[in-house]
Amino acid sequence: MKQLKLSVLALLALALCNPLAQAATPEKGLAKKPWQTLFDGKTLTGWHTFQKAGQPVSEKWAVEDGAIHFTGGRGAGDLVTDKEYGNFELEIEWKIAEGGNSGIIYHVNEDPKYKATYQTGPEMQVLDNERHPDAKQGRDGNRTAGALYDLQKPITPNAAKPAGEWNKARLIINNGKAEQYLNGKKIAEYPTSGPEWDAMVANSKFKGWEGFGKFNTGKIALQDHGDQVWYRNIRIREL
CATH class of the missing domain: 1.20.5 (Single alpha-helices involved in coiled-coils or other helix-helix interfaces)
Structure with a gap:
């Protein structure tokens, strides 16, 4: 024995x-691959204006107190990463002004035929739910903060903090599946391609859009929606 x-x-x-x-x-x-900082807290190195790589970024995209501050007003254009990402985990904090609207958009394609980031990339909504009318538009809260914009009802509604307070968002895209979190609560879970995704798109404002949700890699964008918004502590790791 x-x-x-x-x-x-x-x-x-x-x-x-x-x-x-x-x-x-x-x-x-x-x-796991190491985290990479997407914003150094001091400059916009690693970012450019959508469709304007190599050109100066509008002064409306300012860096203040360790945050990217979009100071408001139309015409600046969305801010996008220089690098493209496919499968990744993104962490980012955001704060919206009263009545404000913005968004975090991924898999953005910069082919010149696309005139806006949202023509190709799905959006994680950034919004003042209390004051912006978008919160009551769409269906079942699918345009509220943290939601997959106009495509899916939030799994956990009302996870956002009020305007003027910082929110922590997390976005995971991995092998055709996506998860969105806001302040530690899961807001969305969905496939990024296939029959279920196609049905979601067909039942949204994006129905018939040629390039929407069709790309497996692309830029990450911070949206100029004309309203003041702040972003900080932005980091990513590829999966």
Whole structure:
């Protein structure tokens, strides 16, 4: 019996030393890529205006107190990352002015035939739910803060903090699936392609839009909707 126990222990030791056995263990071999900062708190390095790479960004996109502050008024254009992302986890904090509207848009394509970021990229809504009319438009709150804009009813409604307070958003896109969180609460979960996605689009304002939701990679955008909004602590890791 003692010899049998020793043999079993020896086999276990060999298995643990075997790289293939380790890789089969949950989360083994799935090393997470490091977080990358998308905003250094001081400059707009790594960002440009949609369709205007290499050109100066409008002064309406200012950097103040460690945050990107869109100071309001139309014409500045959306701010987009220089780099494209496919599967990723994004963390970002935002604060909206009273009555304000903005959005975080992903998989944005900059082909010149698309004139706006939202023509290709789905949007995580940024909004003052109490004062902006969008909160009561759409269906079942699908245009409220944190929601997948105009496409899905929030899983957890009313997760947003009031205008003027910071909210923490999290967006995960991985292998055709997406999850959206606001202040630690899941707001949306959906496929990014396939029959279910197509049905969601067909039942939204984006029905018939040529490029909407068709790209698996693209830029991340912060929307100029004409209203004051602040973004900070922006980081991403690719999956």
